Amino acid sequence: MNITVLGAGSWGTALASVLCHNGHRTTLWVRRPEQCREINERHTNVKYLPDARLPEALVASTDLHEAVRDAQIVIFSVPSQAMPEVVRDASPLVQSCDVVAHAVKGFDVTTGQRMSQLILSTKQVGKAQLAVITGPSHAEEVVAGLPTTVVVAAYERATAELLQDALMNPYFRVYTNPDVVGAELAGSLKNIIALGVGMADGLGFGDNAKAALMTRGLAEMARLGMKMGASPLTFAGLSGVGDLIVTCTSQHSRNFRAGRLIGSGFSLEEALGAVGMVVEGVRTVRAAVALAERFHIEMPIANALYDVLFTGKKPSVAVEELMGRERGHEVEEVARELLAPKWDT
Structure with missing residues (x-):
């Protein structure tokens, strides 16, 4: 599948690494050109994951339109304080995706909204597309291939299972849950x-x-x-x-x-x-x-x-x-x- 992760912090990079190891054509959207060059040329992200070697097939891009184009799954993984801006810019581009997920553990302090509410408020994404990735998952261990188990919560079972299939591998086990509110909170x-x-x-x-x-x-x-x-x-x-x-x-x-x-x-x-x-x-x-x-x-x-x-x-x-x-x-x-x-x- 074509999958894009928005945000190249430690967790976004780890998720992109998992997806790339699973054989998906994975794009990691980054803000800083120097970080983009580092990921593409040296296959590292030293600031956030200093000991990690990233898959050579992982492609980083600073162009949001290019990163999201043709993506079947898009995963938001930026700090909660950055989410309003990134959601505003990305939402018109992701409305045709099969799954729009987020892996952000926080609230929009200005409105008090959970991240799924923030995404849905754009009217570009529907509940049937939406999923949440959460659970005990330090990026440092995930990118090292250590056993990890997470949860994908979604309003629709098919959405949860599509993302479950995309993420799951021998070291990254994924369960599904219909309780989006509880998973986010x-x-x-x-x-x-x-x-x-x-x-x-x-x-x-x-x-x-x-x-x-x-x-x-x-x-x-x-x-x-x-x-x-x-x-x-x-x-x-x-x-x-x-x-x-x-x-x-x-x-x-x-x-x-x-x-x-x-x-x-x-x-x-x-x-x-x-x-x-x-x-x-x-x-x-x-x-x-x-x-x-x-x-x-x-x-x-x-x-x-x-x-x-x-x-x-x-x-x-x-x-x-x-x-x-x-x-x-x-x-x-x-x-x-x-x-x-x-x-x-």
């Missing part, structure tokens, strides 16, 4: 929790604290997801708990590394500068807090992180306040419906 919100776990590590806290943040963070993710129409089962799967684990524990996780630096005493700006690449969780904190207010749900970890990142609260103070919250049930919604009547009798 899980993939985006776990970055917030990884920031928090990183901060806990930077503060010198142990495994108990990090396990608590991951578990209670998953509860917050699922609480918002269910309110927005997602299935709770999605949060128990690869795009939820699977991605949460890898992002909160891996040396490759930008969100964990940024959080650890902040917990160690760095400012937000210093931490982002030290990481050197986009840390999606920072922008996602703003979006999550706004969504929690809109849907009238509690997200205490997200709120605490917001205060640390944007109001100057010390991480240690935020942890004290989280630990001092009013006592409660572990599974609030279930407890209200099931446990309270039993205990009352």
Whole structure:
């Protein structure tokens, strides 16, 4: 097939590498001419994947029209902050594609839209074409051919399975899921929790604290997801708990590394500068807090992180306040419906 990946960061490059290894005619759209030349001539992308050797058949292009022309599948893989511009420019070109997918874990902070909503808002792409790629998948391991499993979520089964077939190979296993909303929310919100776990590590806290943040963070993710129409089962799967684990524990996780630096005493700006690449969780904190207010749900970890990142609260103070919250049930919604009547009798 003819397949185009828009965005030559680490994840876009890794996906293009997988597709190229699978025998597809793969084009990688890049913004910078020098990066384009590097990929085409040296078959490397040193800034984002310094140890990777890319397939010689992979073609990079800075011309969006040329890159998308004749593509049967187009995959957006740019930072969430760049998505509005890239979607605006690319959408008129992709309306005849069989599948238009995105692999972006974040929100449009200006509108609060999920990435699929942003793509659909152009009116150039329909739900039947749309798919989401998510799951526990660090690009550094994917491009090295290490075993990885991801999820493709789509409104139409045929769309999910077409993309599944295009991506799947012996080291890259792909499952399908009809829950687009849940897959997008899980993939985006776990970055917030990884920031928090990183901060806990930077503060010198142990495994108990990090396990608590991951578990209670998953509860917050699922609480918002269910309110927005997602299935709770999605949060128990690869795009939820699977991605949460890898992002909160891996040396490759930008969100964990940024959080650890902040917990160690760095400012937000210093931490982002030290990481050197986009840390999606920072922008996602703003979006999550706004969504929690809109849907009238509690997200205490997200709120605490917001205060640390944007109001100057010390991480240690935020942890004290989280630990001092009013006592409660572990599974609030279930407890209200099931446990309270039993205990009352």
